[in-house]
Amino acid sequence: MxxxxxxxxxxxxxxxxxxxxxxxxxxxxxxxxxxxxxxxxxxxxxxxxxxxxxxxxxxxxxxxxxxxxxxxxxxxxxxxxxxxxxxxxxxxxxxxxxxxxxxxxxxxxxxxxxxxxxxxxxxxxxxxxxxxxxxxxxxxxxxxxxAETDSLTGSANRRAFLQYLEMEVTRSERHGAETSVIMVDLDHFKNINDTCGHAAGDAVLREVVKAMQSCLRPRDMLGRLGGEEFAILLNGTDISEASTIAEEVRSSIEQRLIELPSGEKLSVTASFGVSNVCPALGQDTPETVLQAADDALYHAKQCGRNQVIVCAAEPDEQLAEAS
Known part of the structure; x- marks a missing residue:
C-alpha cells in the first residue's frame, strides 16, 4: 500500500x-x-x-x-x-x-x-x-x-500478509519492481514450550518480533504465518539486499536476551530462507515465491540452523549460504 x-x-x-x-x-x-x-x-x-x-x-x-x-x-x-x-x-x-x-x-x-x-x-x-x-x-x-493483526505479537496475521504479498507480486510483474521475501522459523521452539511452558513460548515470540522489527524499514512488512514461523516482505529490494537484511535480523535475534515470566533469561536463534519474484525461475506468484523461500529455509535447517540461505539466482545454481 x-x-x-x-x-x-x-x-x-x-x-x-x-x-x-x-x-x-x-x-x-x-x-x-x-x-x-x-x-x-x-x-x-x-x-x-x-x-x-x-x-x-x-x-x-x-x-x-x-x-x-x-x-x-x-x-x-x-x-x-x-x-x-x-x-x-x-x-x-x-x-x-x-x-x-x-x-x-x-x-x-x-x-x-x-x-x-x-x-x-x-x-x-x-x-x-x-x-x-x-x-x-x-x-x-x-x-x-x-482484523489484520496477530493478537499475540502485533505483526500482520497470515491473511493480511498473504493479501499484501499478492498485491506486491502483481505490482512487481506490472512495473518490474524488485520484491523479495524472507521466511523465518525459530530453532528448537518446541523445546521451549515443552520445558518452560507456553507462557514462556509466548514471551519468546513477542521478543523475537521486537528483535526483527528493529532491523526492518518502514516499508517492510512482517507477518506471522503460524506458530513460530514468520515471513518478511521487502518491496523495492533485490535478493542481495534481502539476504543482507536477513542476516541483520538473524544476528538481532541471536543477540537478544529474553526474560521469561519465571524470571529466567534465555537466547534463541532462527533459520532463514530468502527468495524473490523471478519469472525466469517460475517464481511469479505468491505461492511460488513463498515456496522458494520455504525451500531455502528447509535447507538452512538441514545445514545446522541459525543461518541464512538464499534461493538459487539461476535455475542451475545451488542454494547459497549467506551467513
Missing part, C-alpha cells in the same frame, strides 16, 4: 486523515484546500476526476471531496468508480452540489456518495461534515487493523 508498513499501518486509528479535493475551478479549489488543510487534514488536489482517480490508484485517500462537473468523467462517475473497486471502496465520498439541484442530490447518493454539501460551501458546515466522516474512517481503520 505506498510503503509496506504504511499500507499495513493504515489500520491504525492514529494515522492522519487524508482528503482528495477535486474541483475544476482554481479559485474554489484553493479556498477548499486551504480550509481543509487548516482543519488538520492531509490534502491532495486535482482539477479533474480523471486526474484524481489516477492519483488515488497510487496513493489511496480516506475522504474524496468532489464537485460534479469536473471534466470528462464527472464527480458522480468518480464516486461510482471508487465504490466499485475493492481497493478504494472504503473511501468516504462527499459530493459538492449547487443549491436547488435536488435531482443531483439523489443521483449522488445513488452513485455511492456517502454525503453531500451544497454550494456555496459553508466552511463551518464543511468542517463538521469532515469530522463526522473522520469518525467513521477511523472506526473502519480500527476494525481493519484488528
Amino acid at each position: 505506498s510503503d509496506t508498513n504504511e499500507a499495513f499501518g493504515a489500520g491504525s486509528p492514529t494515522t492522519p486523515i487524508s482528503v482528495m479535493i477535486c474541483e475544476n475551478s482554481a479559485v474554489q479549489l484553493r479556498i477548499l484546500s486551504q480550509a481543509v488543510r487548516e482543519a488538520g487534514y492531509e490534502v491532495q488536489t486535482a482539477k479533474s476526476a480523471t486526474d484524481a482517480l489516477e492519483v488515488m490508484k497510487l496513493m489511496p485517500v480516506d475522504i474524496f471531496l468532489t464537485g460534479i462537473e469536473v471534466g470528462e468523467v464527472n464527480g458522480l462517475e468518480a464516486c461510482w468508480s471508487l465504490k466499485g473497486n475493492s481497493d478504494t471502496e472504503s473511501t468516504y465520498t462527499i459530493v459538492v452540489t449547487a443549491s436547488g439541484e435536488e435531482r443531483r442530490l439523489e443521483e449522488s447518493l445513488d452513485a455511492g456518495a456517502d454525503d453531500f454539501i451544497r454550494k456555496p460551501v459553508n466552511m463551518t458546515e464543511l468542517r463538521a461534515r469532515l469530522r463526522a466522516a473522520s469518525r467513521l474512517v477511523r472506526m473502519q481503520k480500527q476494525f481493519r487493523h484488528l
Whole structure:
C-alpha cells in the first residue's frame, strides 16, 4: 500500500486523515484546500476526476471531496468508480452540489456518495461534515487493523500478509519492481514450550518480533504465518539486499536476551530462507515465491540452523549460504 508498513499501518486509528479535493475551478479549489488543510487534514488536489482517480490508484485517500462537473468523467462517475473497486471502496465520498439541484442530490447518493454539501460551501458546515466522516474512517481503520493483526505479537496475521504479498507480486510483474521475501522459523521452539511452558513460548515470540522489527524499514512488512514461523516482505529490494537484511535480523535475534515470566533469561536463534519474484525461475506468484523461500529455509535447517540461505539466482545454481 505506498510503503509496506504504511499500507499495513493504515489500520491504525492514529494515522492522519487524508482528503482528495477535486474541483475544476482554481479559485474554489484553493479556498477548499486551504480550509481543509487548516482543519488538520492531509490534502491532495486535482482539477479533474480523471486526474484524481489516477492519483488515488497510487496513493489511496480516506475522504474524496468532489464537485460534479469536473471534466470528462464527472464527480458522480468518480464516486461510482471508487465504490466499485475493492481497493478504494472504503473511501468516504462527499459530493459538492449547487443549491436547488435536488435531482443531483439523489443521483449522488445513488452513485455511492456517502454525503453531500451544497454550494456555496459553508466552511463551518464543511468542517463538521469532515469530522463526522473522520469518525467513521477511523472506526473502519480500527476494525481493519484488528482484523489484520496477530493478537499475540502485533505483526500482520497470515491473511493480511498473504493479501499484501499478492498485491506486491502483481505490482512487481506490472512495473518490474524488485520484491523479495524472507521466511523465518525459530530453532528448537518446541523445546521451549515443552520445558518452560507456553507462557514462556509466548514471551519468546513477542521478543523475537521486537528483535526483527528493529532491523526492518518502514516499508517492510512482517507477518506471522503460524506458530513460530514468520515471513518478511521487502518491496523495492533485490535478493542481495534481502539476504543482507536477513542476516541483520538473524544476528538481532541471536543477540537478544529474553526474560521469561519465571524470571529466567534465555537466547534463541532462527533459520532463514530468502527468495524473490523471478519469472525466469517460475517464481511469479505468491505461492511460488513463498515456496522458494520455504525451500531455502528447509535447507538452512538441514545445514545446522541459525543461518541464512538464499534461493538459487539461476535455475542451475545451488542454494547459497549467506551467513
